[in-house]
Amino acid sequence: MTNLNKVLKERFGFNEFKPGQAAILEALIAGQNVVGILPTGGGKSLIYQMMGSLRPGVVLIVSPLLSLMQDQVGRLNFLGEAKAIALNSTLDQQTRTDVLRHLGDFHYIFVSPEMLTNPSIQRALRQVQINLMVVDEAHTIVSWGPDFRPEYLQLAAIHAQLNRPQLLLLTATATQKMLASMLTVMQLDVQHTKIVRLSVNRENIYLQTTTLDNEGQKREEVRRLVQQLRGPGVIYFASRKLATSMAGWLNDHTDLRVAAYHAGLDAVARFTIQQQFMQDELDVITATSAFGMGIDKNDIRYVIHYHLSRSMADYVQEFGRAGRDGQSSIAIQLYVPGDERLQLDMIRSTIPSEQTVTQVYGKQIDETLLDATQLELIHYYQSQNISASAASAIFARRLRERLNELQHLLHYVTLTSGLRDELLTT
Ligand code: ADP
Ligand code: MG
Numbered sequence: 001m002t003n004l005n006k007v008l009k010e011r012f013g014f015n016e017f018k019p020g021q022a023a024i025l026e027a028l029i030a031g032q033n034v035v036g037i038l039p040t041g042g043g044k045s046l047i048y049q050m051m052g053s054l055r056p057g058v059v060l061i062v063s064p065l066l067s068l069m070q071d072q073v074g075r076l077n078f079l080g081e082a083k084a085i086a087l088n089s090t091l092d093q094q095t096r097t098d099v100l101r102h103l104g105d106f107h108y109i110f111v112s113p114e115m116l117t118n119p120s121i122q123r124a125l126r127q128v129q130i131n132l133m134v135v136d137e138a139h140t141i142v143s144w145g146p147d148f149r150p151e152y153l154q155l156a157a158i159h160a161q162l163n164r165p166q167l168l169l170l171t172a173t174a175t176q177k178m179l180a181s182m183l184t185v186m187q188l189d190v191q192h193t194k195i196v197r198l199s200v201n202r203e204n205i206y207l208q209t210t211t212l213d214n215e216g217q218k219r220e221e222v223r224r225l226v227q228q229l230r231g232p233g234v235i236y237f238a239s240r241k242l243a244t245s246m247a248g249w250l251n252d253h254t255d256l257r258v259a260a261y262h263a264g265l266d267a268v269a270r271f272t273i274q275q276q277f278m279q280d281e282l283d284v285i286t287a288t289s290a291f292g293m294g295i296d297k298n299d300i301r302y303v304i305h306y307h308l309s310r311s312m313a314d315y316v317q318e319f320g321r322a323g324r325d326g327q328s329s330i331a332i333q334l335y336v337p338g339d340e341r342l343q344l345d346m347i348r349s350t351i352p353s354e355q356t357v358t359q360v361y362g363k364q365i366d367e368t369l370l371d372a373t374q375l376e377l378i379h380y381y382q383s384q385n386i387s388a389s390a391a392s393a394i395f396a397r398r399l400r401e402r403l404n405e406l407q408h409l410l411h412y413v414t415l416t417s418g419l420r421d422e423l424l425t426t
Contacts, residue, residue: 004050011053011079018043020198024168025050027194028132033167035138035182037174037197039316044170045072048134049079051168052107057131060165061110062155064140069110070397076108084108087115090397100124117154122161130165135186138169142181156187173412204323209333209413218334222246222304225332226284227254231301232277235286236318238307238342240264243286246306256283263290289314298324305333308343311405312412333413340410347402352378354392361388 004025008014017025024036024047038044052059063069069086076084085099085106103109103124115121135141141152159167169182174197183190212218226233237243240262247260259273259282276282278297285291289310303322309315323329352360352374359365360378367375381391 007050007053012046012050014046018046020196021047023196024194027196028166028168029054031166032194033188033192034194034196035169035171035174035179035188037171037179037195039172039198042172042198044136044172045075047170048132048168049076049108051132055131057129058104058106059108059132059134060125060130060162061108061134061136062113062116063110063136064113069112070401073108073110084110086110087121088112089114104128113152113155116158122158125162130162132168133159133162133165134168134170136170138182139171139173139178141169141185142178153185156185159186202320202323204326204328205319206328206330207319207333208330209335211335211337214336218306218336219246219249221334222306223250223253225302225304226250226256226258229302229330232280232282232297232299233284233302233304234291234300234318234321235284235304235306236291236309237286237288238310238346240288242306243288247286250284250286257281258284258286260286261291262288289318292318292321295321297321299327300324301327301329303329303331305331308333308335308339308406308409308413310343310346311402312409315409315412335413340406343406344403347399347406350374351399351402352392352395354396357388357392357395361391 004022005016008017018038019042020036020038021043024034027034028047028051036044036047048059048061061069061072063072069088073084073086083106085108087096087099087109089112091099099106100120101124104127109125111121135155141155159165167186167188169186171182174182179195183193210221212221222235226235235243235246237246240260243262244260247258250256250258259276261270261273265273273282273285274295277285277295300322303319305315305318309318319331322331349371350373356365356370356374357378360367360370360375361382377395378391381394386394
């Protein structure tokens with residue numbers, strides 16, 4: 001244990017483990033297969049990074065999201081001591097061949113489930129000594145939701161082919177039922193698998209999703225909710241305009257005191273609203289994601305999401321502003337099927353297309369017609385002497401990452417809706 005703490009401090013610069021990390025590491029060191037269910041942001045990656053520095057051999061990480069892979073590879077290579085690589089669809093044929101020939105040089109290998117079913121990759125992996133096989137976001141093994149991957153059904157067979165290296169499944173969301181299915185798919189038996197589970201939900205925040213047919217119903221639902229729920233509340237919107245108009249509408253149609261908060265307000269206005277909310281001179285804030293940082297009101301009783309957040313991480317942050325005092329609170333996601341289009345459009349509008357990049361680089365477009373964020377990004381890459389095609393490739397990747405994140409959130413929100421009773425009893 002003291003040794004683990006030492007490695008934590010010296011290699012990773014952290015003073016103490018986050019909840020669950022040490023328990024999982026100890027079980028892994030003892031040779032057990034482990035399922036770790038820790039909340040988003042709970043530090044799941046540190047666990048396999050650390051196993052990589054405690055034992056020789058390759059840590060093989062199966063990861064469903066490209067964005068997560070690239071992020072981890074970047075971080076590990078930055079940490080310096082060990083080489084990391086991501087085997088996924090973005091590698092061209094030549095690079096892939098080169099990498100496979102020297103696979104033993106890598107200490108951390110990230111692979112998408114699709115790639116793992118590739119025979120040449122399996123062959124190459126059989127040549128290296130695998131210290132630990134990790135399945136990140138392991139809930140995706142189980143067949144639900146839109147991004148169900150049939151490749152996962154082959155995971156157990158591949159695991160067997162690789163001589164059954166020790167297995168670590170990591171996820172932030174797993175009901176008992178999902179956990180049982182995950183174990184079945186991976187052919188692990190409960191008796192011989194260590195399960196480390198931390199509550200993913202904040203215990204005092206009841207999560208709920210209400211699906212409605214249209215915008216009109218949604219607005220009425222907001223009015224109904226704010227009148228029914230007690231105590232200070234926050235309603236998150238994806239648009240400043242709607243946050244503002246809803247504040248007006250709620251002031252007109254309820255007896256509550258409501259103000260809008262977003263980054264378009266000047267500092268004085270924002271400060272004033274914050275103060276009024278802190279001192280209970282306002283009941284409800286209609287906000288964009290700009291609301292939250294540095295706001296330290298611990299008795300927020302409810303958080304309503306009128307739109308989807310930008311990502312899972314944003315969502316967790318935002319609903320997590322409820323109930324800091326530990327008193328029971330509620331987080332309600334309102335959802336009209338198709339709501340994700342708004343976020344999709346926003347993502348698309350801030351990430352330049354290949355055509356736009358080419359036009360800006362070639363000075364073939366009136367720049368005043370372009371979105372300021374897009375333009376700024378393109379100019380930045382130009383100033384770094386990065387070619388138009390390389391910049392386009394980066395933007396395309398970023399777009400895919402953002403879309404993945406959104407998908408992930410949608411998944412979670414709909415899951416929470418369908419299975420919330422189950423989630424609450426685990
Ligand atoms: P998860 O995959 O569980 O969502 P991550 O592995 O991405 O979470 O970790 C979230 C953050 O927590 C990262 O910034 C990571 O560096 C940090 N972190 C991990 N372990 C610790 C620790 N023991 N102490 C402090 N920060 C940590
Ligand atoms: Mg993670």
